[in-house]
Amino acid sequence: MGHLKLKCWSLAIPFQSKFTHNQKARSVSSTFWVQVEWAGHTGFGEGCPRPYVTGETLAQCQGFFERHEGSVSREIHDLPSLQDYRIAHAEDVSLNPSAWCAIELALLDAFARASEISVETLLGLPALNWTFQYSGVLGVDSPNTFAQKLQAHVALEVPDYKLKWSEDASANCDRLAHIQSSVPGALIRIDANNLWGSVDDSIRALLPIANAIWAVEEPLAQPALTDALKIANETGLRVILDEAVLNENDLIPYLDFPEAFIFNLRVSKCGGVLSGLEMARSCRKSGLPVVVGAQVGETSILTRAALPIAQFLGAACRAQEGAYGLHLLQRDVVSHSMQFGRGGRLLPPPIFHGFGWGLDCNLNGLDEPRAC
Numbered sequence: 001m002g003h004l005k006l007k008c009w010s011l012a013i014p015f016q017s018k019f020t021h022n023q024k025a026r027s028v029s030s031t032f033w034v035q036v037e038w039a040g041h042t043g044f045g046e047g048c049p050r051p052y053v054t055g056e057t058l059a060q061c062q063g064f065f066e067r068h069e070g071s072v073s074r075e076i077h078d079l080p081s082l083q084d085y086r087i088a089h090a091e092d093v094s095l096n097p098s099a100w101c102a103i104e105l106a107l108l109d110a111f112a113r114a115s116e117i118s119v120e121t122l123l124g125l126p127a128l129n130w131t132f133q134y135s136g137v138l139g140v141d142s143p144n145t146f147a148q149k150l151q152a153h154v155a156l157e158v159p160d161y162k163l164k165w166s167e168d169a170s171a172n173c174d175r176l177a178h179i180q181s182s183v184p185g186a187l188i189r190i191d192a193n194n195l196w197g198s199v200d201d202s203i204r205a206l207l208p209i210a211n212a213i214w215a216v217e218e219p220l221a222q223p224a225l226t227d228a229l230k231i232a233n234e235t236g237l238r239v240i241l242d243e244a245v246l247n248e249n250d251l252i253p254y255l256d257f258p259e260a261f262i263f264n265l266r267v268s269k270c271g272g273v274l275s276g277l278e279m280a281r282s283c284r285k286s287g288l289p290v291v292v293g294a295q296v297g298e299t300s301i302l303t304r305a306a307l308p309i310a311q312f313l314g315a316a317c318r319a320q321e322g323a324y325g326l327h328l329l330q331r332d333v334v335s336h337s338m339q340f341g342r343g344g345r346l347l348p349p350p351i352f353h354g355f356g357w358g359l360d361c362n363l364n365g366l367d368e369p370r371a372c
Contacts, residue, residue, distance in 0.1 A: 003073045004110075005037040008065045008102070010058045011299075014330045017149070019296050020140045021164040022193035023052045029297030029329060032061040032098060036106040043110025044333075044361050046302050047098030048268045048295035053243055054097055061099035064092070072103060079122060082107055086274060094247050097271030104272035105305050105357070113356035123277070125308050130348055132310060134158075134323045134340040137296075138175070140166045146175055150182055152327070158344045160187035160319065162217070165195055169205065176212060189319075191217035194243060199227045206235045215262060218242045225253050232260035240264050240291060247271065251279055255286040262318060266293040267305050276309045284316045294322025299329065300338040300349075304357045335362045 013029040020026075029048075036043040049056035068089070076082050082104070086093060093100045112122040120127055136153040138146065138161060153161070161179055165172050172190075179186055190213055196202040202219040215238035220227055223244035232239045242264040245251050254261050263283055270276045283290050292310040294302065303323045310317050323346050325332055325339025332338075336349035338359070349359065 004076060004107070006065075006069050006073060006103070006106070007035050008062065009033045009035075010062075011333070013297070013299070013332075015297065015328055016326075016330060017145070017328075019328070021191065022140070022166055022195050024050075026296055029299070030058060031297065031299065032058055032102050033333075034065070034102040034106040036103075036110040038107075038110040039114040041110050041113040041356075043106040043108070043113060043356060044301055044359075045102040045105030045107070045109065046268070046299055046305075046333075047100070047102035047105075048298050048302065049098040050269075050295060053269055053295075054246060056096060056098050060096065061102070064096040064099035065103070067092070068103070072107075076107060079108075079111060082111075083274065086272075093271055097246065097275075098268045101268045101270075101272040104274060105267075105301065108273065109356040116355055118354050119273070119305075119357055120308050123273075123308065125312065128307055128311060128348075130346070132307060132320055132323070132346040134320045134344040134346060136161045136344065137164075137321055137324075138162070138179070139164045140171075143171075143174065146178065150178060154182050156340070156342050156344070158340075159183070159185075160344070161189075162319075162321065163188060163190045165190045165192045167195065173209070176209065180212065188213045189215040189217065189240065191240075191242075192219045194218050194221045194223070197221050199230050202231055203234045206231070206237060210235050210237055214238065215240050217264065218244065225257075229257060229260055232257075238262050238289075242266075242269075242293065247275065248279055248282065251282060255282060255288055258287040258289065262289045262291055264291045264293040265309065266295060267302055267309070268295050268298065269293075273305050273308065276306075277312060280309050280313050280316075284313060287316075289318045290316055291319045291321065292317055294324075297328070298322060300325060300332050300334045300359060301357065301361075303338045303346075304359055333361050333363060334359045336360075 011031045018027045032047040034045045112119045136158040217240035228239045240262045323340045325337035
């Protein structure tokens with residue numbers, strides 16, 4: 001069949017409105033895209049490098065691609081050789097998870113399309129059952145903007161929420177109360193995005209709201225297991241691990257405390273679907289719950305790639321994030337955007353054909369992609 005042909009781009013897609021949290025305000029997506037040609041079929045993959053999460057930039061993703069393009073083309077020709085390559089280059093992959101994620105997703109897409117099967121079938125997983133339900137994720141906004149965004153979620157009857165937390169304690173409490181009054185009985189968790197400098201500061205901030213929320217994500221500027229465990233014990237809240245856990249080695253120490261922690265598994269952050277599935281297996285075996293998360297601004301490709309992981313986790317998946325599609329992006333990269341609807345539920349796109357990721361990419365109307 002010959003060698004693989006690969007190329008990469010960076011894509012910047014404007015948002016419908018700005019999204020802000022403690023670490024970043026973002027009005028445009030920043031994604032790394034890879035296209036693979038194999039046996040007459042085209043596969044697409046996406047990664048979302050975030051310096052404040054994995055330390056990666058788009059330029060670093062390009063550098064990783066340039067280092068590996070030749071060897072990937074020569075050495076990878078099916079799923080086993082893809083697995084072998086990932087293991088052989090584990091150190092570089094672990095330092096560049098978003099870049100590798102984009103390459104891996106494109107390869108899986110192309111291999112499955114060439115065999116006229118889904119990625120799930122390629123990986124030996126059951127077909128998707130399409131029972132996915134997503135949380136609303138609300139950022140740090142002015143009162144009027146927040147009210148408008150919340151009302152859009154209320155209109156869709158979204159039942160649970162992740163609320164971004166800021167340094168403004170009064171504004172935080174106002175936003176929390178607004179959700180409570182607008183969605184009686186809503187399940188609410190907050191994401192501090194490494195807000196507090198000490199354990200004591202975080203506990204003081206969390207205790208007054210502990211009865212209104214069920215979990216807090218990344219409370220500390222310098223995450224550490226013993227500190228996070230103290231916060232969980234003192235507040236009675238689950239601590240969700242995001243930036244603290246990027247790979248299997250990071251995850252292992254937390255597996256012994258399933259009553260205290262929840263792991264936020266994001267496909268791009270964790271280096272693709274294969275490593276994501278490995279981490280999901282570890283969590284399910286140990287009883288550690290998981291939130292299947294998303295990067296702000298990811299397209300339908302990463303939304304789709306997270307689905308086999310969420311389904312594999314079953315009851316261990318406590319929540320799903322993402323699937324914002326055109327709720328957030330002005331344009332998506334597929335003909336029919338994958339986005340949640342009423343009740344936060346995701347339905348298959350109307351043209352879903354089942355081969356590869358099952359999506360038809362359509363870059364028409366986007367600004368010219370910037371070639372790597």
